[in-house]
Amino acid sequence: MLKIYNTLTRQKDEFKPIDDNIVRMYSCGPTVYNYAHIGNLRTYIFTDLIRRALQISGHKLKGVMNITDVGHLMEDSDDGEDKMAVAAKAQQKTPWEIAEYYTKVFFDDLKKLNIQTPEIVAKATEHIDEMIEFVKALLDKGFAYETSDGIYFDVSKFEKYGSLSGKKLDEQVAGARVEVDTEKRNPEDFALWKKAEKGHIMQWESPWGMGYPGWHIECSAMSKKYLGEVFDIHSGGVDHVPIHHENEIAQNEALAGKQTVNYWMHAEFMLVDGGKMSKSLGNTYTIKDLEDRGYEALDFRFFCLNAHYRKKLNFTFESMDMAKTARARLNQSLLEHKASSNKTDPKIIEEYKEKFMDAVQDDVNAPLALGILFTAIKEPKSKDIYNLALEFDKFFGLSFDKIETKEEDSIPDEIVMLAASRAEAKKVRDFSKADAIRNEIEAKGYLISDTREGYTIKKKD
Numbered sequence: 281m282l283k284i285y286n287t288l289t290r291q292k293d294e295f296k297p298i299d300d301n302i303v304r305m306y307s308c309g310p311t312v313y314n315y316a317h318i319g320n321l322r323t324y325i326f327t328d329l330i331r332r333a334l335q336i337s338g339h340k341l342k343g344v345m346n347i348t349d350v351g352h353l354m355e356d357s358d359d360g361e362d363k364m365a366v367a368a369k370a371q372q373k374t375p376w377e378i379a380e381y382y383t384k385v386f387f388d389d390l391k392k393l394n395i396q397t398p399e400i401v402a403k404a405t406e407h408i409d410e411m412i413e414f415v416k417a418l419l420d421k422g423f424a425y426e427t428s429d430g431i432y433f434d435v436s437k438f439e440k441y442g443s444l445s446g447k448k449l450d451e452q453v454a455g456a457r458v459e460v461d462t463e464k465r466n467p468e469d470f471a472l473w474k475k476a477e478k479g480h481i482m483q484w485e486s487p488w489g490m491g492y493p494g495w496h497i498e499c500s501a502m503s504k505k506y507l508g509e510v511f512d513i514h515s516g517g518v519d520h521v522p523i524h525h526e527n528e529i530a531q532n533e534a535l536a537g538k539q540t541v542n543y544w545m546h547a548e549f550m551l552v553d554g555g556k557m558s559k560s561l562g563n564t565y566t567i568k569d570l571e572d573r574g575y576e577a578l579d580f581r582f583f584c585l586n587a588h589y590r591k592k593l594n595f596t597f598e599s600m601d602m603a604k605t606a607r608a609r610l611n612q613s614l615l616e617h618k619a620s621s622n623k624t625d626p627k628i629i630e631e632y633k634e635k636f637m638d639a640v641q642d643d644v645n646a647p648l649a650l651g652i653l654f655t656a657i658k659e660p661k662s663k664d665i666y667n668l669a670l671e672f673d674k675f676f677g678l679s680f681d682k683i684e685t686k687e688e689d690s691i692p693d694e695i696v697m698l699a700a701s702r703a704e705a706k707k708v709r710d711f712s713k714a715d716a717i718r719n720e721i722e723a724k725g726y727l728i729s730d731t732r733e734g735y736t737i738k739k740k741d
Contacts, residue, residue: 282337282641284330284513285590287521287544288444292643295543297512302340304511305331306503306541307398308520309345311352312382313367316389317564318580318595319550319557323517325581326547326589326644328395330515332675333644336637343398344506349379349405350482351474352495362492365481375482379405389567392577394677402502404493408484410501411493414535415472423534424472427463431473431488436466438530444544445522470527472497496527504532514541518548551594565595573597575604578678582607585646585676611683612734613657614669619700620661629668632656640675649675661704691737695726699737702728 282295297303307327310316316324331341352363364375371378390397404411415431418424423437435441442448471494476483483490503511516525525544532540552563567577583603587593632652639648653672659665666680673680684691702717721728722740729736 282333283643284543284545285643286542287546288541290446293543297339298510298542302342303334303513304507305334305341305343305398305513305515306499306507306511307343307345307514308499308516308524309347309401310382310386311348311363312379312386313352313363314382315566315568316386317557317566318570319564320517321389321393321567321580322550322584322593323547324390324395325393325584327515328393328677329589329644329646329675330513330545331396331398332677333640336674337641341399342507344400344402344503345398346499346502347379347383347401347403348495348498349375349383349403351404351493351498362480362482368481376405379403389577392567393581394578394679400506402506404498404502405482407498407502407505408493410505411497412473412484412486414497414501414504414531415493416487417535418472418531421534425465426488428475429463430471430475430491430494432464432469433472433527433530433534434465435468435470435530438534440533441468441530442526444526444529447522470494470496470523472531496524497531499524500528500531500535509536510538510540510542512541513543513545515545516547518546521546547589548592551592553596554594557595570600575600579604579607582678585650585678588643588645588647590643607678609734610654610657611680614666614680614683615696616661616700616703616734617657617666617669618663619697620663620666620704622660622662622704624659624662624664626664628659629664632668633671636672636675646676660707661700691726691739695721695724695737698724699728699735703735 283292284295285291286293307324310320331343334341350362350364353361364378367378368375373381387397415424418433419426419431424431424433426432473486473488473491473493475489475491480492483492503514514525514528529541550557552561552565555561557563567580570580571577579600580603583595583600584593586603632655635652636649639645639652642648649672653669653676656665656668669680698717698721702714702721705711705713705717718728721737725740727738727740729738
């Protein structure tokens, strides 16, 4: 039985899909004006783990992820310029060129990290008509109003505003900063549609003149189009809770007149060296930054698996070194299991499978599931343990089926098999056979050295 922590109910809830045949899930995607940094990517790894947990629990998926290529203002609310327009001016390109470039880089990063691409990827600029219709419907129902610079949602008309974040509207209003826009009825009212000022790079025709959508309306319009009025899961980062997702709920439920998302799931922040990640501090690292320092993208995925998604994760290069080393040792151990012809008692295998599924179904507990794998690989070398790891990897996404010995020179499979056989001989204290295999390995041009963790192989100089 899969249980997930629901931000809306503030507890672990048993997952019950609306439709037994398919789970409908919406995940907030990137604003493609810059490179995705490792904090962003932790959230996408978390979303991927939700998908994989659902899949190995027997569910089929219809997932949607948006690509925000218009409407996301610099302050995540209604202030400043559009992030796409700012990037376009700075790089002397069109917003569409900016979006195309950073979208490609984003999906390249997802591929390196083994993050599944959702079944539907929806670009904001291709759904302007749906957004306009959504805004018109909110106006017709009395939840929105027009000012000189746009169409705004009236939060005072939506009694449940603040239900996700737990903040009460009167407290939010009392603590709000002084607004520049004096036409807004309430400080927390947010833009559904912005009227374009003269010369604005991105704008479309609408019933209210030329303009462009607000950030929040995009997700509401696209989730409704592809997943229906009510769907199962909406995921994102905790930074989306107080504004973006709170506003999505208001829009969705004002229009539908009922709850539209059953489970809200959020990944916690990633820290860097114990502090906030920010461009001003120069610590918004990308996957390329990590690769330039000698790490693989899957080293970062492995690093993220070691912390539960609802816990803050502190990134340091020391912790990345530890993750890289631990992953390498795991892979080496799996190679040794793969090379063994021994068998493991099926009852032991089943026990590991049960423990693993219990961990996955307990709110997608990746660290616990990873611990079970590390316990399993301590079993006597057996191809059954390797095959078990392949099953587990449907959740982990660490490409266990593609691992190979990592040395400056690639170690031939023949040498890897001999080394594994030597390890087996040592384990049963057949030292004469172990010495003979060592001599054979050396005769073929390789050196094997025993370590506390097992052994290493390298080509002779």
